Amino acid sequence: MGNSETADKPVLGWFCTYTPEEIILAAGFESRRILGRTGPTAKADAHLHPNLCAFVRACLSSGLEGEHAKLAGIIGIDSCDAMRRLFDVWRATFHPDYSHILAMPHVQTAEAVEFYRHELERLIRSLNQYFGLTISDADLLRGIHTMNETRTLLTRLYKLRRSSAPISGTEYYSILRDAMTEPKDRFNHWLKQSLEKSTSNETSVSSGVNIILAGGVLDDPWIVGVVEEAGGRVVADDLCCGGRYFEKLTSTQGEPLKAIADRYVLRAPCARMSETETRVQNLMELIEETHARGLIYYTVKFCDPHILDWAMISKELQSRGVRALRCETDYSISERERMRTRIEAFLEMLK
């Protein structure tokens, strides 16, 4: 679709899907996730130690390539140790006009929701103070409606893909990338129109081995294409660039900030949260729902939370008879063929 550099409003950048976009929109900004791209990250190595996760180095590389030169500011989050450092290094390197970091709880309790609500208040105070704003509940509700519209449309797209196959998996994940990086109203308008065309022109479900893709970020959907070329079909995922981004609406009832805190703390957890058992349960439900015959766990090199979670999740899957393959990326093109061979062998085994 369009180009996020042409946004009509000033843009606030963010890195992790635990960032409350509702508040960015309520403050009158466009919201844009900073992501990486496959390719060398050597430039970033001068700022971030090479043993930090490849995703944060790829994000920093995108900044060093000048992709985010026009940002009005950034919002960081302590999603993980590497993300915390990305925030520090981004500030030290690019000196953004505005920056703020949020503390995200690691547990899904009522107390954690309340704590995060306070953190959101702190963010609003900071935005109000720096930009001279007065963000009201009505503004927040407007932000919630926009984000819920994005989530609802993406859920429709996801269901459509499950029941029929109007687009390939690669196209689907490219659209999800756009959802996080393009101006929201423009994206929502585009997706709504596209869905209307697709529903009136359904095709049949493509054949292939149903696969669940789980893990961390997937800012380059190359692996999805490999799965499809090898005779597989990614029918569902547990990814922060996938289902976890849109899976739960923010309530429009009650206090808006409480509703936003609820949505983010209680949404399907990623590996940075403590709830590994919930992740296993979610994966098992996805496998059952989609009749998936295998699972690919896609992680970024040096991502400790996902690597360590996998040590527990893989055992659970094994004990339930789920066949799984772990793939790891460091964003380099050179390792792709090795990964392709492994995925082809895995799918061969599942057929």
Added chain:
Amino acid sequence: MKKASERPEIIRRMIEKSGTQEPDPTALNGTLMRGMHLVRLLYRAFAERRPVAWTNVFTPPELIFGCDYIPFWLDGSGGFSGWIEMTEVFDHADATLPTRDICTFLRAAVGGATMELFPPPTAVVCTSHLCEGCAKVARIGARHSHAEFHLLDVPLEFSDVAVAYVANQLESLAHKLCELAGKDLNLDHLHKSIELSNEARRYFLEVYELRKHVPTPATGSQFIGMGLMYPWGTQIGVNIAKSLRDEVARRVTDSIPAVPNGEKYRLMWLHLRPVFETDIMTHLEQRMGAVIVADLLGEAWWPEMDADEPFRALAMRMLSNPELLPMETKVERLLGIARDYRVDGVVHFLQWGCRWNCGQSAIFREAMRQSDIPLLTLDGDAVDKRATPYGQVLTRIEGFLELLDSVGISKRTN
């Protein structure tokens, strides 16, 4: 529950090792007392019928001792695994973990836990902050041991809301630990534990002041990490701290330098040091006269605690960790320490696998450059001897000291 007590392999290996290793001649009595006490605690965790909590170094020991538990520092287990060269824990960890990219302290913990080398836990407690991998490793250990796992969720910055959030968790945890041990929480015990911790802390603050003396009175390598694994909240903790204070004060009064050949360079050491048997630190301090006068992991960074509000006090202790400070403040603090201790240079040890620490290395390097303070970054592995090339480390250290010579040692940070 305590089946491993029949064969505490670690204790046997430690006894063997201590029989073959000469003690560091520059070690203070308090340092030796601490080392012996940590081994004694480990032995008691195996031998006594008292509940054992596996914890991490950021869980306040005052809470664990105050609930009448014996702590076993799971992340610290890498330290003694390295010291006694228990390399089989790494091989065993490889069977559980999908990659070797994880920090060796954590790999040692996974290997030791799954080999059942550690004292069986009644509960496993870990914090979420500063080492995200440890919480996952503790959970892996808890699952393997069929023990309850409790995460203390610690936010990234100090605030009143954060203090209340952590204090509530600490209170619930204290009740839970006592329930698991089959007793009621005794607030008097907790009160006493915090008072003892305060007393030990006051001695430590004196030690830090005394270490500023030129020449510094004690080698600094023995202090690195001391504050992280320490019996805070016990009488022995007070005794060790008092011994350290008395001996260091006496050395200052009697003008006894840390090393026999005199202090040539004053260094600040950031983060961990090699803990396996090596003479890297001896070579640096005793042979080359580059004495570590300041470090960050030996500190008692927290304010005096209010024993009448134990949970709030412990929450404040955890959240006041300077590692949680915003980066600009942290850098200012580092520069302040460099000035206070009049250091000639800084060594930043980058433990392979520690994302938290490695991620800030470029910022520290730039900050030191701007302040004209020489800095050496040393990539290495503090635990696994095989992963740290001895010759290369020494060559880099020697090169760094030559650089200090070339810029003139009189150019000391003021």
